[in-house]
Amino acid sequence: MSSPPAPTEHILKGIGVAPGIGRGHVHLIDRRRRQHPKYRVDVDGIPDELRRIEGAWSDARDALAALQEKAGEHSSIVEAHLLMLADPMLVEGARRQIVDDHKCAEWAIRATVQEIRARFDALGDAYFRERRSDVDFVGDRLLDALGVGVVADDDVDNDAIVVAHDLSPGDAIALSRRGVRAFVTEVGGATSHTAILARALEIPAVIACKSVLERAGRGEPCIVDGERGEVVLSPSPDVIARFDAEEQRRAVRIEALRREVFLPAATPDGVRVALYVNVEIAEEVTPAIARGAEGVGLYRSEFLFLNRTTLPTAVEHERVCSAILQDLAGRPATLRTFDLGSDKMSAAMRAPREQNPALGLRGVRLGLARPQALRAQLRGMAAALSVHRNGQILVPMVGNVDEVRAVRAILHEELDQLAAEGVDVWREIKVGVMIELPSAVFIADHLAEEADFFSVGTNDLIQYMLAIDRGNEHVAHLYEPLHPAVLRALQIVVDAGHRHGIPVGLCGEMAADPHLAPICLGLGFDSLSMPTASLRDVKHALRSTSHADAVALVKACAGSRTAAAATALLNEALAARGLA
Numbered sequence: 001m002s003s004p005p006a007p008t009e010h011i012l013k014g015i016g017v018a019p020g021i022g023r024g025h026v027h028l029i030d031r032r033r034r035q036h037p038k039y040r041v042d043v044d045g046i047p048d049e050l051r052r053i054e055g056a057w058s059d060a061r062d063a064l065a066a067l068q069e070k071a072g073e074h075s076s077i078v079e080a081h082l083l084m085l086a087d088p089m090l091v092e093g094a095r096r097q098i099v100d101d102h103k104c105a106e107w108a109i110r111a112t113v114q115e116i117r118a119r120f121d122a123l124g125d126a127y128f129r130e131r132r133s134d135v136d137f138v139g140d141r142l143l144d145a146l147g148v149g150v151v152a153d154d155d156v157d158n159d160a161i162v163v164a165h166d167l168s169p170g171d172a173i174a175l176s177r178r179g180v181r182a183f184v185t186e187v188g189g190a191t192s193h194t195a196i197l198a199r200a201l202e203i204p205a206v207i208a209c210k211s212v213l214e215r216a217g218r219g220e221p222c223i224v225d226g227e228r229g230e231v232v233l234s235p236s237p238d239v240i241a242r243f244d245a246e247e248q249r250r251a252v253r254i255e256a257l258r259r260e261v262f263l264p265a266a267t268p269d270g271v272r273v274a275l276y277v278n279v280e281i282a283e284e285v286t287p288a289i290a291r292g293a294e295g296v297g298l299y300r301s302e303f304l305f306l307n308r309t310t311l312p313t314a315v316e317h318e319r320v321c322s323a324i325l326q327d328l329a330g331r332p333a334t335l336r337t338f339d340l341g342s343d344k345m346s347a348a349m350r351a352p353r354e355q356n357p358a359l360g361l362r363g364v365r366l367g368l369a370r371p372q373a374l375r376a377q378l379r380g381m382a383a384a385l386s387v388h389r390n391g392q393i394l395v396p397m398v399g400n401v402d403e404v405r406a407v408r409a410i411l412h413e414e415l416d417q418l419a420a421e422g423v424d425v426w427r428e429i430k431v432g433v434m435i436e437l438p439s440a441v442f443i444a445d446h447l448a449e450e451a452d453f454f455s456v457g458t459n460d461l462i463q464y465m466l467a468i469d470r471g472n473e474h475v476a477h478l479y480e481p482l483h484p485a486v487l488r489a490l491q492i493v494v495d496a497g498h499r500h501g502i503p504v505g506l507c508g509e510m511a512a513d514p515h516l517a518p519i520c521l522g523l524g525f526d527s528l529s530m531p532t533a534s535l536r537d538v539k540h541a542l543r544s545t546s547h548a549d550a551v552a553l554v555k556a557c558a559g560s561r562t563a564a565a566a567t568a569l570l571n572e573a574l575a576a577r578g579l580a
């Protein structure tokens, strides 16, 4: 008897966002297996939950209407879903669960869906039994629209290649704890927070890999190349051999650069740039130091708020910040106040639903709108810094001078309070401003008078300057750090900071690309902060580039008319130094 034919190999392309080669078996994430928040709200929280239901309802209706347009001859199925959505049984039922029982919006929807299913079952009629799946489908659309569900990860094997339509930052954290080998998603952008997290966790990841869910079979062998953006399903022996050779080549390169790990990032003409690491959790610090990080340039404290339904207390903030400061053993840390909102939603924050969250209550705006949450964090940070004294505080998404003053005022009140409680407080804590809005660029000289340092967040600055949603694969190709407008903005910020005598660092993903290291050097950044995995290559690039050449290169690139022309100039310079 002949053996069954070998499954056909499929090679799919996406955008590689976290380097490394992952090998394992496909684990499909089914959206229905998401775990949604389940908590009770207090009386004051009821109006917010009702507003969230309203918002989810209109988003789900828009999504279904868009689906109906595409559904052609099957549009009557979607029509049935739209009718189900409009049925007062569903939305009124969910509202009642919130008002009478204080359930959060997600819990209210799930409970109502279950009630309706039970009623259909009780009717015992085949027609109504069929309708149960419609109720489930519509309920899932409402839950999707609410947005903050986390995938259930209990049956994920540790050789899983996770394949999903989309993953939230919270999903990525939960799945990384199961030891997954790679992430592949159909949507997303290179500077989305899920992509950033995959890099930080050193899990190879490919995003914007169209139709991967349709092609990939559950349990199918798979190889993911997170550098080239390649996903191979059922790889043939030839392809496996190609990846073996590639892995060996990368290992040789890593070995060759190992001797530079503890050498300074200094150019041949003697200019020194500090190289720091971006961390999302305290456990990242020690391995980063072992790979040559000189400190933490960005602690994204908002990750402490994800996958939970209660806010962290001041004591919890203090504990985490102390762990980071202690692990650094005197090296510096920049602790950012929480940058929640947009693609990092926390159920604990109970933020309102917004039409356009990237332009809404994010970062310091949310902090000032929820002063208790910000106050608890600043108190925790101030307490930790008062003991260790090797860090500073950074404020995200600043758009005006008042926001900086307001944060400083809360910090000083908390320092006074700690002093009144007998703590030996450190009053010299520096407060820095993230430059990531175009408005901040143009008032950089005013902000420099209010701030002790600047840290430029190019992920957001590029998003807002070029009007490209950082999580949207349709505009991912327009993400251009070499756009002349971006280069000019960066030069304005560095010059303004230096004129006022404050250091200017860069902590966006631009700092992590070794090809862009000559540009960051030429712009004059004092420090670059990046995921651990990038330290080695960025340091090598800086040690191979003279500062004088880099300055001339930046001038030429900023004077180019297009990003393509600037890229051509940069490629020429890289080739001349053997860095291409």
Ligand code: PEP
Residues within 6 Å of the ligand: 196, 298, 300, 339, 436, 456, 457, 458, 459, 460, 461, 507, 508, 509
């Ligand atoms: C940035 O915007 O570049 C940045 C570093 O902050 P985040 O990616 O967390 O928004």
Ligand code: MG
Residues within 6 Å of the ligand: 396, 436, 457, 459, 460
């Ligand atoms: Mg940002």
